[in-house]
Amino acid sequence: MKELKIQPIKNGTVIDHIAAGKAVKVLHILGIPKSSTSTVSVAMNVKSKFGKKDIVKVENRELDPNEVDKIALISPKATINIIRDYEVAEKHRVKLPNEVVGIVRCSNPTCVSNSKEPVKSRFIVLKKDPIQIKCYYCEREPEDIAERII
Amino acid sequence: MNFEGKDIISIKDFSKKEINYILECAKKMVPYARGEKYKNIFGGKVLSSLFFEPSTRTRLSFESAMNRLGGRVIGFSDPSGTSQKKGESLADTIRMADAYSDAIVIRHPQEGAARLAAEFADAPVFNAGDGAGRHPTQCLLDLFTIFTETKRIGKNKIALLGDLKYGRTVHSLAYALSLYGAELTFVSPGSLKMPKEVINECKYLGVEPAQTSSLEKAIKDADVLYITRIQKERFPDAEEYNRVVGIYKIDNELLEQGKKNLIVMHPLPRVTEIAPEVDTTPHAIYFKQAFNGVPVRMALLSLVIGGKL
Numbered sequence: 001m002k003e004l005k006i007q008p009i010k011n012g013t014v015i016d017h018i019a020a021g022k023a024v025k026v027l028h029i030l031g032i033p034k035s036s037t038s039t040v041s042v043a044m045n046v047k048s049k050f051g052k053k054d055i056v057k058v059e060n061r062e063l064d065p066n067e068v069d070k071i072a073l074i075s076p077k078a079t080i081n082i083i084r085d086y087e088v089a090e091k092h093r094v095k096l097p098n099e100v101v102g103i104v105r106c107s108n109p110t111c112v113s114n115s116k117e118p119v120k121s122r123f124i125v126l127k128k129d130p131i132q133i134k135c136y137y138c139e140r141e142p143e144d145i146a147e148r149i150i
Numbered sequence: 151m152n153f154e155g156k157d158i159i160s161i162k163d164f165s166k167k168e169i170n171y172i173l174e175c176a177k178k179m180v181p182y183a184r185g186e187k188y189k190n191i192f193g194g195k196v197l198s199s200l201f202f203e204p205s206t207r208t209r210l211s212f213e214s215a216m217n218r219l220g221g222r223v224i225g226f227s228d229p230s231g232t233s234q235k236k237g238e239s240l241a242d243t244i245r246m247a248d249a250y251s252d253a254i255v256i257r258h259p260q261e262g263a264a265r266l267a268a269e270f271a272d273a274p275v276f277n278a279g280d281g282a283g284r285h286p287t288q289c290l291l292d293l294f295t296i297f298t299e300t301k302r303i304g305k306n307k308i309a310l311l312g313d314l315k316y317g318r319t320v321h322s323l324a325y326a327l328s329l330y331g332a333e334l335t336f337v338s339p340g341s342l343k344m345p346k347e348v349i350n351e352c353k354y355l356g357v358e359p360a361q362t363s364s365l366e367k368a369i370k371d372a373d374v375l376y377i378t379r380i381q382k383e384r385f386p387d388a389e390e391y392n393r394v395v396g397i398y399k400i401d402n403e404l405l406e407q408g409k410k411n412l413i414v415m416h417p418l419p420r421v422t423e424i425a426p427e428v429d430t431t432p433h434a435i436y437f438k439q440a441f442n443g444v445p446v447r448m449a450l451l452s453l454v455i456g457g458k459l
Contacts, residue, residue, distance in 0.1 A: 110281050112262040117241050119266055137262025138283055139160070141347060 012038065012059040014081040015071065020045050022075045023054035025146055029070045030058065070103050072096040074146045076129060096128050099136075105150050106135045107142040121150070153453035157268040157275045161289045161322045166329045169293065175449035176294050176442075178459060182218055183444035191457030192221030198247035199225030201278070202234070202258045207418060208278045208288070211443035212255050215451055218444070224251060244270040253455045256280075274454045282316050288417055289322035291446040295439040296374055299413050304330035309368040311337040311398060312378035312423065314344040316385070319417045320378055321348050328355035335360040337368045339394050342380070365398050369408040375400070376415045377423055401425040405433055415439050 018026055023042050027033075032040050039059040045052045062082050071078050072094035082090040102120035106113050113121045113135065122136035134141050142148050151171050157163075164172075181187040197216045201209050205227070213223045225247075226232055234243060240263060247254045248271040256267050257278040264277030264284070279285040297303050308327055310320045314336055324344065327334060334352060336344045336359050343361065352359050362368055369375060377400060385391040400414060400423060416424060416436040428434050452458065 108261055110260050112240070112258075112260040112266045112280075115240075115260060117239055117266060119241070119269070135262065137265045138280075139162075140261075 007041070008086055009039075009041075009057050009059045009083055010086055012057065012061050012083050013063050014083060015056045015058075015063075016053070016079045016081060017048070017050075017075075018054035018056065018071075018078045019075040020052040020054055022146075023056050025074050025149070026054070026056050026071055026078075029074070029149060030056075030063070030067060032058070066103070068094050069097055069100060070149060073100065073104065073131060073133075073149065076131060096125055096131065098125050099123065100125060100133060103150060104133065104142065104145060105148045106138060106140060107144070107148055108135065108138045108140040111135060111138040111140065113137045153450075154456060155274050156454055157264075157277075158286055158450060158454065159264050159268060159275065159277045160284045161286045161326050163286075169290065169326065169329070172290055172446070172449055172453065173294050173297055175453060176290075176446045177298070179445035179448040179452075182459070183215070183441070183448055185218065188218070189459055190220030191452060191459060192216060192219045192455070195221040195253075195455055195457070196251040197221055197223045197225075197451070197455075198251040198254045198273075199223050199227075200243070200247060200254060200256045200258075201225070201227045202229045202256070202263075203279070205257055205278065207440050207443055208257065208285075209255075211440075212276070212278065212287075212447050212451075214444050215447040219448060219452070219457065221451075225255075240266065241270045244275075247271070248273050253451065276450070276454075279318060282318050284322055285318045286322060287443070287447055287450060288319050289326050290450070291439065291442045292319065292323050292376070292415065292417070293326055294446050295415060295435060295442050296413075298442070299435055299438075300373060303327070304332055306373040307333045307335070307371055308374040308376060309335040309337055309372040310344075310376050310378075311365060311368070313342050313380045313394075314338040314378075315342040316381055317378040320376070321345070323376065324348050324359070325351050325355070328352040328357040331355075331357060333357075335362060335368045335372070337362055337365055337398075339363055339397050341390060342394055365404070366407060369404065369412070372408060372412055374413050374415060375408070377420075378417060379419060379421055379423060396422055398423060399425065400428055402427050402431065405431065408433075 038061045041057040043055040078094045081088050100123045123133040126132040216223050244267045253274050255276040255278050259281050261281040261283035263280045268275040380395050413435045414433045
């Protein structure tokens, strides 16, 4: 009998094909454990056809698009599987929009988006693979995107 | 080509064709900028001039451009007399200027401030310098100066010299000159090198800039020498500033090593980087360059807020 490392879930979201080692960042993006009471399973460095990957399963929670966009910033090949009654009801790859708003903090301390002004951070996506983004306000291109996620 | 209502935030918002058009318009404005001709094309129009940082040339040339063509200017050159002092946000200050005027000129210490202003104003916004960020009208007047002095832009060998790391004018200019395919050399001490992003942009536009710390080497075959001040106010660390201040100095002895028709440009203010003896030589173009701010800003204002000669 095939042994499953993580048990199937009844309802919720399975984030698959996360770049190996990035699962902890994904949890951070999803606000786990601080703002979540969902049962969460994490598998890291799982062998797959394309090398190693991480998997995160979140029970009783379907991700909203804003959270999905955030995941695309750190793991553009991740897939989102929405599970309803043990079946995959929806499956899609995370998709980085052309603009990322309110997700990443600008790396420039004197950028106006880091001040008290009533605006959200805003980045233009220049390249999707590898990801390259540019601040809409000051035009700086942060290199350590994962570290700058709000 | 229609610029009506357009915000002037970054030189990167313009194509080469649009820049050429602005330069052509600026050429027609020269006699009006000199006061030799007058036409009331901005009658009844008001420009808000919001300078959160000091300025001589940019502020005065915008005001001159507006006044000489019949417009009026309101604003401030020191934010200490405004509600900013009481903690008002930039966004709210911009909303007020938007209500009182037909266009807004802003200089602000934070990068991206002009882009933010454009979001909160219906009136067109002119970026007159945002921190170490962009200064598009300076870039356009620099291009205008190169064009009027050498009769071309693209086929020149141009050396950009000095503080290439923090200097906002050289970042915009390197990009714009690359649009024209100019041959570029960046001359700076190691700690003030041109940022990687700017070099990548030049390369993307097909220009492979040379980099050196030797001014003597760069001056030999240059057509244009563009020098910038080492800006004390942009340095996070006083020690870093002290290590590089005064490292380059242009004087007549050095200029003898260059071409006869070499032009020396500087966005000003200068401190010690150009000796006063250079001022009276045909190489010194920097005061003409500063004057060119008026026709270029006249052209931009007329294209953006309307009003034809």
